[in-house]
Amino acid sequence: MNHGKKRIAVLGSTGSIGQQTLEVVRALPDRFQVVGLAAGKNTALLARQIKEFKPEFVCYQEQKTQAHLTDNEYELLSLEELASHTRVDTVVIATAGKAGLSPTLAAIRAGKDVALANKESLVAAGEIITREAKLNSARILPVDSEHSAIWQCLRGETQPASQLILTASGGPFHQCSLAQLNEVTVEQALKHPSWQMGSKVTIDSATLMNKGLEIIEAHWLFDIPIDNISVLIHPQSIIHSMVEFIDGSVKAQLSCPDMRLPIQYALSYPERLANPQLPRIDWSNIKALKFESPDFDIFPCLKLAIAAGRKAGTYPAVLCAADELAVELFLSRRIKFTDIARLVEQVLDKHKAIANPTLEEIIAADDWAREKVSQLNTGG
């Protein structure tokens, strides 16, 4: 019997957030049950996860050619069917990039609790997602450590924040010059100093585009103007973000940098659960928490994201899509690290934006941006 267990579907179960979500479930088997798993191409790992967690539902990209991955009994569903299934309480959206948008909306329209690790869908379609969530009484529970921190700091507060202060590790290059950034290799960019993450978000952390996307994400999640959200470099990643209130009081949330904590908080909310696997801060080892102001000239992606967030409409969707493709080009060694910002900026400059776009217009803007990056990169 599983009475009282939260039934979880993990979309993107073989990625970094997906695997850590399963670690949380593994540590707290009396509280959570995996009823659905969805993954992309890593079918070997997915097969192992199916054996261990015995989900009722599975979704994978190659499902048409392979009827079943393992001997376990399960039903094959599409991402959207899984995200909206009545057997599911909480949907963890841990797929990266554009692929998260459609199942996120399906889960929201089914009134689910949506533990959202995919920031691109909120950035591109924040207005639609938050409106649909309200209409359908679905809760969007942030999984990003920064947004989880803000959410925890806002807990119990009855008035809006006056300012959100997003902390940023600054990535591996936060003390580099522009000239040094020009020569950055893929290997250097993938070496994040404090967080273990997927490659897309690791590169976004190195360009600070990740922090820019998080500003737009925070804007939608917490209904606060872009201009009331600031960024503070904090290389140790212990303070995960802060909230300033109208009386000048500031609340911060801190922990060792470990994504399992914000994942677990989103799954267990409003309860907090003891999990012996989660590390605790050892204050005798912390002599100082350090801060720097971000350098917008060295990290133009941050500036681009803030500008796109302010202009709104289809700009954030174009920002997201152009960045996603530019990062792919960098990872496949076809452009330089500094070309990521250059390409994104060129695409944003050429974009003819639509205000208050429909979902179709957002998807069209996304397609257009990807096309444009390809053209620009091949000199088209």
Place this chain on the structure above:
Amino acid sequence: MNHGKKRIAVLGSTGSIGQQTLEVVRALPDRFQVVGLAAGKNTALLARQIKEFKPEFVCYQEQKTQAHLTDNEYELLSLEELASHTRVDTVVIATAGKAGLSPTLAAIRAGKDVALANKESLVAAGEIITREAKLNSARILPVDSEHSAIWQCLRGETQPASQLILTASGGPFHQCSLAQLNEVTVEQALKHPSWQMGSKVTIDSATLMNKGLEIIEAHWLFDIPIDNISVLIHPQSIIHSMVEFIDGSVKAQLSCPDMRLPIQYALSYPERLANPQLPRIDWSNIKALKFESPDFDIFPCLKLAIAAGRKAGTYPAVLCAADELAVELFLSRRIKFTDIARLVEQVLDKHKAIANPTLEEIIAADDWAREKVSQLNTGG
């Protein structure tokens, strides 16, 4: 008409906390109204406060000899009458030491909101005060910056904290040796690096007795075992305290060191109010927040307080009273700085404690402790 204004009585209005409470009221005249003022010997300042705030009720030590301090119309009341008057919504207990206990209990028994800056009454009689508050639906709203921080961090949380981390500036001597402490002058001890406070609490901050008393205070305010409360030296006094939850997540409250914020928060709770006079943290000026572990051998008062808190009964009352008198002796240059801890320890050692004491037994223990300090100091 004063509909909607909170009616405040300030007990100890001429002291540091009292004056800062009146600054908050002065800054927010649409929200707060001073209906009562009580002070000790500083009748000149009290007279000016009466002229400015026009309270309905006044209480002062010398009232029997002087019928009225000013031409304003007001009624003379005792501390207890003022603290429990039906015209009063919130009672600010800003009197130092033993004098706070009786009006605190009067306010609680009248079911008031009690903004409590007097830590000695909670330390000495925490069990009685918290029990009476529950019985009479009175709220105890902490004014100490550390307890206000913890209270803010616990806001909206539905489960108990797993650990409270009280930050301490460490006072002026946090990097001194025992030999150096032996030679400390009154002037050096009164120079606090980050806070402007009354002389008793400033000396208690220099010995770290203040932090020890705050541990016992936090124990009663937040119903958490003494052993789950730790102390972290943070000389900048920007993080005012932290709370660790069972999942390992930590919340901290930060602000510029300015007592008007916790005072205002206690007065306005559950609302937060914009007050242009309250400073805001300028993150571009903060390169690091620094921490040290406290040295229990250099600051034995901290150890004494924790031990007294653990043993409970009348021990905390004896700790408080012995410390109060020892600090007076130091301020009047009759004992050395390091004698404060020595005297308190000797008195605690000689004390025959009573478990679950009545108010009378607490007052008797207090009297005994003062007598004992005098005897010990005069070689009796």
